[in-house]
Amino acid sequence: MVSLDASQPHANVKQSRHPLGPRHITTTNGDFDSSYPAEVRQYLRTYGLTPPALESYETQAQRCLALLELKKTPIEKYQYLTHLRAANVHLFYRLLNDNIRDLTPIIYTPTVGEACLRWSEIFTQPEGMYLSFSDRGNLRRILDNWPHEVDITVITDGSRILGLGDLGVNGMGIPVGKLALYTACAGIRPDATLPITLDLGTSNEALRNDPLYLGSRRGKVTADEEREFLDELMAALTEKWPSIVIQFEDFKNPFPSLERYRDTYTMFNDDIQGTGAVILGGFITAVKASGVPAKDHRAVFLGAGSAGVGVAKQLVEYFIKEGLTEDEARRKFWFVDSRGLVTNDRGDKLQDHKVYFSRDDNEGQQFQSLSRLIDHVKPTILMGLSTIGGAFTPEIIQKMAELNKHPIIFPLSNPSSKSECTFETAVEHTNGTVLFASGSPFPTVEHAGKTLTPGQGNNMYVFPGIGLGAILSKAVNVTQDMIYASGEALSDALNEQERADGWLYPDIRRIREVSVVVTRNVIRSAQGAEVDRELSLRQLSDEDLDEFIRQRMYDPFNEKSAIETELKRLTSPANGNGTDVVKGAVATVTAATAAAHL
Numbered sequence: 376m377v378s379l380d381a382s383q384p385h386a387n388v389k390q391s392r393h394p395l396g397p398r399h400i401t402t403t404n405g406d407f408d409s410s411y412p413a414e415v416r417q418y419l420r421t422y423g424l425t426p427p428a429l430e431s432y433e434t435q436a437q438r439c440l441a442l443l444e445l446k447k448t449p450i451e452k453y454q455y456l457t458h459l460r461a462a463n464v465h466l467f468y469r470l471l472n473d474n475i476r477d478l479t480p481i482i483y484t485p486t487v488g489e490a491c492l493r494w495s496e497i498f499t500q501p502e503g504m505y506l507s508f509s510d511r512g513n514l515r516r517i518l519d520n521w522p523h524e525v526d527i528t529v530i531t532d533g534s535r536i537l538g539l540g541d542l543g544v545n546g547m548g549i550p551v552g553k554l555a556l557y558t559a560c561a562g563i564r565p566d567a568t569l570p571i572t573l574d575l576g577t578s579n580e581a582l583r584n585d586p587l588y589l590g591s592r593r594g595k596v597t598a599d600e601e602r603e604f605l606d607e608l609m610a611a612l613t614e615k616w617p618s619i620v621i622q623f624e625d626f627k628n629p630f631p632s633l634e635r636y637r638d639t640y641t642m643f644n645d646d647i648q649g650t651g652a653v654i655l656g657g658f659i660t661a662v663k664a665s666g667v668p669a670k671d672h673r674a675v676f677l678g679a680g681s682a683g684v685g686v687a688k689q690l691v692e693y694f695i696k697e698g699l700t701e702d703e704a705r706r707k708f709w710f711v712d713s714r715g716l717v718t719n720d721r722g723d724k725l726q727d728h729k730v731y732f733s734r735d736d737n738e739g740q741q742f743q744s745l746s747r748l749i750d751h752v753k754p755t756i757l758m759g760l761s762t763i764g765g766a767f768t769p770e771i772i773q774k775m776a777e778l779n780k781h782p783i784i785f786p787l788s789n790p791s792s793k794s795e796c797t798f799e800t801a802v803e804h805t806n807g808t809v810l811f812a813s814g815s816p817f818p819t820v821e822h823a824g825k826t827l828t829p830g831q832g833n834n835m836y837v838f839p840g841i842g843l844g845a846i847l848s849k850a851v852n853v854t855q856d857m858i859y860a861s862g863e864a865l866s867d868a869l870n871e872q873e874r875a876d877g878w879l880y881p882d883i884r885r886i887r888e889v890s891v892v893v894t895r896n897v898i899r900s901a902q903g904a905e906v907d908r909e910l911s912l913r914q915l916s917d918e919d920l921d922e923f924i925r926q927r928m929y930d931p932f933n934e935k936s937a938i939e940t941e942l943k944r945l946t947s948p949a950n951g952n953g954t955d956v957v958k959g960a961v962a963t964v965t966a967a968t969a970a971a972h973l
């Protein structure tokens with residue numbers, strides 16, 4: 376039997392390094408786990424603090440799922456899962472992995488949108504770092520307060536949260552949700568992820584007047600002030616964690632920061648680039664399924680913001696690879712924003728990012744109505760990134776069906792309330808011929824005796840693999856080719872059954888396997904561009920590289936069993952039944968965990 380030495384803090388207890396001494400002690404989430412046998416509990420010193428029953432994971436999961444079932448609203452389910460993650464991180468991720476299709480909509484889009492809207496009201500515990508404008512000059516020192524080594528961070532300033540507008544620090548739900556998917560989908564260790572929300576003021580007056588609001592009650596800082604703040608933050612993050620990968624998320628105008636940092640830091644913007652890649656993946660498959668050659672496609676985009684332009688730029692690359700000139704490719708896109716068709720002679724000063732796609736062939740005609748523009752362009756593709764729920768009306772969808780045997784209709788705005796149409800409407804008004812993907816999940820639809828499954832064109836299919844690929848290859852930058860490679864890999868990752876069923880995206884239940892393929896392609900692309908610093912991976916065959924990736928992926932099941940296996944080894948007769956060795960076990964298990972650490 377394992378003996379306890381009360382003078383030794385066990386390995387999983389982290390003591391504060393505060394100069395005044397250990398003011399607080401936090402335990403690693405999961406120590407109080409009812410699946411640990413008595414020896415482990417004694418070793419962890421949680422014996423007597425954990426209920427006596429020794430439970431299997433199946434029993435634990437049964438309780439969790441039953442509790443979830445009892446919660447009436449999505450936000451109650453979200454809160455329960457937040458609590459579970461804080462209490463037992465390995466159980467949370469095992470449950471998430473085993474129920475990824477059902478739980479993703481709760482911890483991520485669309486429920487995370489409602490959580491952000493109500494963040495001030497439902498907040499119970501910090502889950503990431505909040506950095507305020509008044510902290511400038513001190514950012515590097517503040518980062519020292521984060522208790523873990525970080526491989527990847529997701530940063531938002533909350534200024535464009537999904538299609539819900541400026542939510543200030545209430546946007547924290549987004550980095551938290553994205554990073555949970557990094558762990559679930561690509562196996563990045565939970566403690567190696569850092570959600571960051573910048574408190575740079577908010578243009579949302581209602582929030583500033585909300586007594587429960589958790590951010591600074593000031594207007595949004597200017598673009599120049601934000602740039603200076605970000606300059607300091609990027610330098611501080613990279614000084615503290617030299618290999619850190621930095622993902623920008625849900626900024627109102629993210630183009631300048633992408634241009635400024637993409638060649639200097641290991642960073643990417645998920646809304647421009649991740650979205651571009653994920654839609655590229657579904658699009659390659661949809662073009663094949665449409666029966667129309669790539670060169671004959673024409674695309675109308677509702678919404679000309681970061682996501683719309685990001686997607687179109689990625690598709691331009693695709694058309695060029697298909698043999699078109701850049702100019703021919705660019706001219707395949709017609710963009711509509713809140714003022715109508717984006718043209719050179721519309722009479723307003725276009726934002727820089729719209730100029731590339733602005734039309735000069737409209738012969739003086741301006742189009743305010745989407746319906747009239749569709750009559751004019753006769754598109755094969757209709758994309759929605761406008762934040763306008765229901766903008767693809769039955770009439771518009773019917774027009775697309777009249778023009779095309781298989782219209783490609785992607786209502787990509789989030790959350791569900793902002794989706795330009797539902798799957799059901801799209802199926803009904805195209806008589807089931809639509810090639811469909813939406814940003815938020817929709818249920819299957821029964822049509823003509825068949826069950827039709829909607830694709831989910833959400834960047835969650837690629838950002839985990841982009842991030843993991845950048846981490847494992849120790850890429851100095853995230854190049855445009857690495858982004859393109861992630862989208863292409865996604866299309867390749869469909870299995871035979873999915874192709875036969877006409878799916879545009881792989882089954883989300885296979886996401887970890889899909890992420891391995893995406894990660895491998897991202898790494899290969901980093902190697903091609905020679906931005907990789909982990910040169911040993913260049914020698915590996917694709918098969919060996921896949922195996923290497925799999926082995927580096929955090930698996931909550933193994934994480935828990937590792938400690939038990941180690942303890943069994945240490946307490947075996949060969950090891951003198953463990954009495955003294957167990958003190959050493961602390962160091963050994965920590966070393967094993969550290970070795971598995973990315």
Ligand SMILES: NC(=O)c1ccc[n+]([C@@H]2O[C@H](COP(=O)([O-])OP(=O)(O)OC[C@H]3O[C@@H](n4cnc5c(N)ncnc54)[C@H](O)[C@@H]3O)[C@@H](O)[C@H]2O)c1
Binds near residue numbers: 653759790
């Ligand atoms: N599916 C995904 O993976 C994914 C990824 C990124 C963004 N999105 C969603 O896309 C949407 C847009 O994101 P963004 O970053 O481009 O935002 P944005 O604010 O940069 O752009 C919104 C665009 O919509 C236009 N718009 C607003 N009202 C309009 C109207 N009535 N008619 C036509 N156009 C109108 C605006 O002029 C602007 O060009 C959001 O809902 C976001 O959640 C989805």
Ligand SMILES: O=C(O)C[C@H](O)C(=O)O
Binds near residue numbers: 536537
């Ligand atoms: O967060 C999502 O679900 C996708 C995307 O990044 C968005 O901003 O809508």
Ligand SMILES: [Mg+2]
Binds near residue numbers: 625646
């Ligand atoms: Mg986003």
